Amino acid sequence: MKTKYIFGTLLATALLWSCSNDDDEANITPEQPENPSAEIIPIELSNYDNGSRVMMQTFYWDVEPRGDWWNILSEKVAVWSEAGVNRLWLPVATKGQSGGYSMGYDPSDYFDFGEYEQHGTVETRFGSRSELENLIDKAHAEDLEVIADIVINHNSGGGEEFNPYRDKNTYTLFNEENGNASGMFNRNYENFYPNSTSDYDDGSLFYPEQNLDHNQEYVQNWLWKQDNSVAKYYKNTMGFDGWRFDYVLGFEPWVVKAWLDEVGGFSVSELWDGRLEVLEAYIEETGSGVFDFSTFYKLDEAFDRLNDLSHLESKMLWQTYPEKAVTFTANHDTEKDANEDNFISEGNKLKAYAYILTHPGYPTIFYSDYENEAFQVEIQKLIKIHNSIATGDVEILYSDNDEYIMKRNGEGENPGLILYINTSDNTKRRTLKTNWTDAFLLDYTENSKFVSQADENGEASIEAPGNGYAVWSIATTGTE
Numbered sequence: 001m002k003t004k005y006i007f008g009t010l011l012a013t014a015l016l017w018s019c020s021n022d023d024d025e026a027n028i029t030p031e032q033p034e035n036p037s038a039e040i041i042p043i044e045l046s047n048y049d050n051g052s053r054v055m056m057q058t059f060y061w062d063v064e065p066r067g068d069w070w071n072i073l074s075e076k077v078a079v080w081s082e083a084g085v086n087r088l089w090l091p092v093a094t095k096g097q098s099g100g101y102s103m104g105y106d107p108s109d110y111f112d113f114g115e116y117e118q119h120g121t122v123e124t125r126f127g128s129r130s131e132l133e134n135l136i137d138k139a140h141a142e143d144l145e146v147i148a149d150i151v152i153n154h155n156s157g158g159g160e161e162f163n164p165y166r167d168k169n170t171y172t173l174f175n176e177e178n179g180n181a182s183g184m185f186n187r188n189y190e191n192f193y194p195n196s197t198s199d200y201d202d203g204s205l206f207y208p209e210q211n212l213d214h215n216q217e218y219v220q221n222w223l224w225k226q227d228n229s230v231a232k233y234y235k236n237t238m239g240f241d242g243w244r245f246d247y248v249l250g251f252e253p254w255v256v257k258a259w260l261d262e263v264g265g266f267s268v269s270e271l272w273d274g275r276l277e278v279l280e281a282y283i284e285e286t287g288s289g290v291f292d293f294s295t296f297y298k299l300d301e302a303f304d305r306l307n308d309l310s311h312l313e314s315k316m317l318w319q320t321y322p323e324k325a326v327t328f329t330a331n332h333d334t335e336k337d338a339n340e341d342n343f344i345s346e347g348n349k350l351k352a353y354a355y356i357l358t359h360p361g362y363p364t365i366f367y368s369d370y371e372n373e374a375f376q377v378e379i380q381k382l383i384k385i386h387n388s389i390a391t392g393d394v395e396i397l398y399s400d401n402d403e404y405i406m407k408r409n410g411e412g413e414n415p416g417l418i419l420y421i422n423t424s425d426n427t428k429r430r431t432l433k434t435n436w437t438d439a440f441l442l443d444y445t446e447n448s449k450f451v452s453q454a455d456e457n458g459e460a461s462i463e464a465p466g467n468g469y470a471v472w473s474i475a476t477t478g479t480e
């Protein structure tokens with residue numbers, strides 16, 4: 001079926017040996033080192049630290065509502081730091097309307113980090129303010145930045161009041177008695193659309209009656225301008241280092257730009273749109289990074305929806321804005337979404353990680369994936385590869401429906417790598433031109449046991465196991 005078509009397209013480029021994937025050592029180690037007593041030793045990846053790291057998304061939808069999540073995370077920060085993480089994206093840290101059950105996306109009191117009795121609880125779903133402060137301290141002690149999830153499109157959980165601009169009662173009253181026990185950033189109908197200065201009504205699906213009007217000086221002062229604004233309080237009092245802006249489709253880009261101009265810090269916006277030009281325009285307008293939905297959807301197409309890896313030849317955000325593209329394979333939304341189009345299936349997840357952890361962009365590791373026992377060791381290996389030899393220009397050496405081979409050229413002493421993804425059932429091997437001459441090659445994911453050798457022209461055979469991937473780079477030789 002497919003195989004015939006593949007062979008037809010291959011002849012000009014490379015040799016393909018397809019062998020049955022039956023764990024037969026003879027199939028995967030056809031070449032022995034020239035000197036049988038020589039030992040092929042992997043290079044020590046940590047000697048090639050390229051300075052790049054990954055972000056951990058430290059939660060999933062429906063984290064257990066026991067108020068101990070900050071403590072659970074505190075126990076993990078040292079291990080994550082050791083694994084090569086440099087930022088923690090925390091769940092929304094302040095109280096939402098659903099109190100102890102709130103995932104935070106229904107923000108009520110921006111200054112209640114689990115210290116005021118309201119919405120039926122003192123602690124948030126994730127814990128108390130002091131437990132959060134302890135987590136932030138521990139993260140900083142491990143040189144991890146802590147990223148706040150900022151929800152400023154809509155509010156939720158205010159008291160009922162008559163709203164003359166809607167000629168009915170709305171839940172737009174936020175004060176000490178009504179969902180805002182901190183008394184900071186009290187709000188009423190005047191601060192939401194429509195109001196005395198704006199008749200805008202986005203009619204959006206989320207809380208349209210409690211949609212904050214960012215054009216108001218009062219709202220700007222409380223969100224980012226004054227000394228005790230949300231932005232400055234999070235940064236200066238709580239110790240947050242950066243921002244993840246929720247649902248930025250709901251408000252204008254200048255808001256994020258004004259926030260960043262005021263307080264700076266790492267920033268990534270959730271602009272849920274797979275179109276490259278939309279993401280690029282947003283980066284240009286705000287200076288903020290964005291979650292790379294362009295790459296996410298290409299990965300889903302290539303691995304799941306269309307089952308054709310040649311879609312990985314498409315243009316993606318990591319190519320045009322590598323410093324601003326925050327790549328990911330899953331998040332709290334995609335994992336709870338039953339929609340296959342917004343979800344990279346379990347069986348393809350590691351291949352998607354192999355992609356984002358070898359290409360440019362700033363990869364996010366999703367908590368549930370990292371903590372998945374079936375994935376953890378593989379993800380750890382890929383992070384080590386990402387933080388070391390995933391460097392230099394990108395060259396796609398080959399792609400077809402079931403194979404994708406990409407080279408990072410390395411830089412100076414850094415040898416770079418070749419990623420080989422294979423979605424067929426068979427082990428695949430190809431002979432290619434590499435940057436490496438007279439060198440032994442190993443797969444640093446250890447998925448392939450094949451020991452390869454690049455000749456004096458850089459020609460080498462590399463392989464990838466069926467339904468898997470390998471990441472090739474140079475090895476050294478030694479004797480026992």
Ligand code: ZN
Binds near residue numbers: 341
């Ligand atoms: Zn899918």
Ligand code: ZN
Binds near residue numbers: 006402
């Ligand atoms: Zn193929």
